[in-house]
Amino acid sequence: MKRLVVGLSRLRFGSLRLRLVAVFAAVALTAAVSASGIAYWLNRDAVLTRAQNAALDDFRASMTRNVGSLPVNPPCDELQQAADRMAQSTQNYQVLLISRDADGNQCAATSDRDVFTLDQVPAALQKAVEKARPLGGGNHSTYHLYWQRTTPGGRPFLVGGAKMIGNGPTGYMYKSLDAERSDLNSLAWSLGIATLLALIGAALLAQAAASTVLRPVQRLGDAARRLGEGHLDTRLRVSGTDELAELSHTFNNAAEALQRRVEELSSREEASRRFVADMSHELRTPLTAITAVTEVLEDEADSLDPMIAPAVRLVVDETRRLGDLVENLMEVTRFDAGTAKVHLDPIDVADLVTACIDARAWLDAVELDAPRGIVVRLDPRRIDVVLANLIGNALKHGGSPVRVSVREDLTEPAEVVVEVADNGPGIPAEVLPHVFDRFYKADASRARSEGSGLGLSIAMENVRLHGGTITVANGPEGGAVFTMRLPIPPEDSEGRDDGDRHASQECEHDEVNDADANTDVDDHDTEGGEQQ
Structure with missing residues (x-):
């Protein structure tokens, strides 16, 4: 039983093990119920037929011995004596004899008036007993013995009746079948217990069969899972030849x-x-x-x-x-070898974006919306590379003005969001999935261009090193929109003053001379996918 409980505890709804156990149990239950039902009805018929035949045979013989010797119209006292003698049978039934005396008065003699009277005899049975059958055609007797099982008050009884030939008395017997019903109830309980035991045995057998079949399958599943996790040395122990x-x-x-x-x-x-x-x-x-x-x-x-x-x-x-x-x-x-490192410092994102634009003399071509106070721990050199690629690509392929916005998203998880949107025609839909691929260029005929096709892939790797993401899409009003999301650690977002966080930023820049204005964006390759 403990083994069955442990096995059932491992079953999961919809699992193969559960289906195997259910099939075994259904088959066993169907077979056990069918066998028990057939056995019960066969035994019930045998028990009732045996008890019925014994009582009716004894009643017929007793009628012949005790009533056959009476005159055609016996006195009531003799009829009563005959009924009492017949009731002393080992079959333990009550007797009712009905006849008419010499004066034509009806006489009903019963062995126990409190138990058996003519009211307990069904009308259909009385009619059948009193009906005379014509002789011939295989019928050798005018009257026959008839019987019927009844259940007055829920208790089973056998009622039988016959009429003596020659217009003699009519006799009825009334036998209780409580003993037979008790035996049949005991048999039903035994068959029910046998069915339950068969069901438990089927569950144990199903559990054993499921374990035999599913244990190797489970080991195979675990091995496949480990193989998928990268444990390529995973092997299964082979046993048997099945x-x-x-x-x-x-x-x-x-x-x-x-x-x-x-x-x-x-x-x-x-x-x-x-x-x-x-x-x-x-x-x-x-x-x-x-x-x-x-x-x-x-x-x-x-x-x-x-x-x-x-x-x-x-x-x-x-x-x-x-x-x-x-x-x-x-x-x-370095990215492929996993040796690229980040050196994190608390940096105001607005200052970093401003410095990137200022260093490349893009102030006149870029519309900046970057509030001060958004301080995040990041590697300024790597994020500068990302910003240079995104803004440089927008200026080269999208056209001015380029809009750069910085905002803080405090929904879980907290992030700083930098969007770079250009004023160009946008990126073709078939190009969008490949923008960050290495060496990918939108126009194959322009294989030899100013860039190498590595800029945006390097930008993506730099963002990934910070645990962030970078995506590209076409804006609703046209133009490409690159969105960089960098996570804000909980310790960076706690205790930050809301007023400082959203304060307006006034951009103050030193005057840029003509020599600085010629700073080349090619310090960081800015090409990953061309929009034109």
Whole structure:
């Protein structure tokens, strides 16, 4: 029973184990109820038929012995004596004899007037007993013995009656069937207990069968879950030669092949990352020398031959692009290797955005809505890279004015939200899902453009390092809208003064001279997907 309780405690609604137990129980219950019902009705018929035949045979014989010798119209006292003698039978029934005396008066003699009178005899039975049958056609007697089972007051009785041939007395017997009903009730209880035991046995058998079948399946599910979590060395213990053992063997083969494939791909990926990192590192030394030479050429560009000056400027521009590409590749390899780190400091987001715009001389082209007081712990260098990419892309592909807004979302979890919206035609719907892909460019015919296609992917990685997200969509009035969300730790949002948090910001900037105004956005690659 303890094993059954433990097994049932493991059942879950809708589980295969529960369905197996339910099927076994339903089959066992159906079989047990059917067998018990058939056994009960067979035994009931046998018990009642045996008791009925014994009582009727005895009554017929007693009628022949005690009433057959009486005259056609016996006196009432002789009729009463005959009824008393017949009631002394071992079958324990009461007797009622009805006849007419010599004067034509009806005489009814009963062995117990308080128990059995003519009122207990059904009218249909009286009619059948008194009806004379014509002789012939296989019928050798004018009158026959008839019987009927009745339940007056809820108690079962057998009533039988016959009429003596030759217009003799009519006799009825009245036998209680309480003993037989008690035996049948005991039988019903026994069959019910047997059915219950069969149901419990079926549940135990179902539990055992389910455990035998489902335990390997459960182990297979656990192994598949561990495999999905990255434990590629997970294997199943194979025992037996049945279908489940074959399934376990197949799983082990698949897991082993998957592990080999993943290890092969990992080694290739690692080799590829190492190659990119080594290549980028090796390029930095000659690139530094080339950059120094190009800077000299750039300084002397005005004094060069007009036919040579455009080539010199092209070399200078391409050298800068190559330098940016090498730096971006180095950054990408750090992201892929998991070695990129963030150095968090409490920074006012409005000041950081203002400094980014100011450093690149974008003040006249950008509409800024950034209230002071939103202080978040972040890496200013990495967030500056993100802002430079987003705003630079908006200016390059969307057109002025570019709107940059900073707001605080204090719904759980608290976030600072930075939105960069341009005034361009927007990004095509088929391009939107690929904007942050590496080396993706919206126009394949413009493979050689000012950017490398790594800017927005690097921006996304920098935001992820802060635990935030960055998304892009087209605004309802046109133009692309980039949204950066950075989480605000609970300790940063507690105790902040609401008035300071939403205070208006007055942007005060030092005058930017002409040399500073030429600061190039290419310090950070700003291209990930082109809008035009």
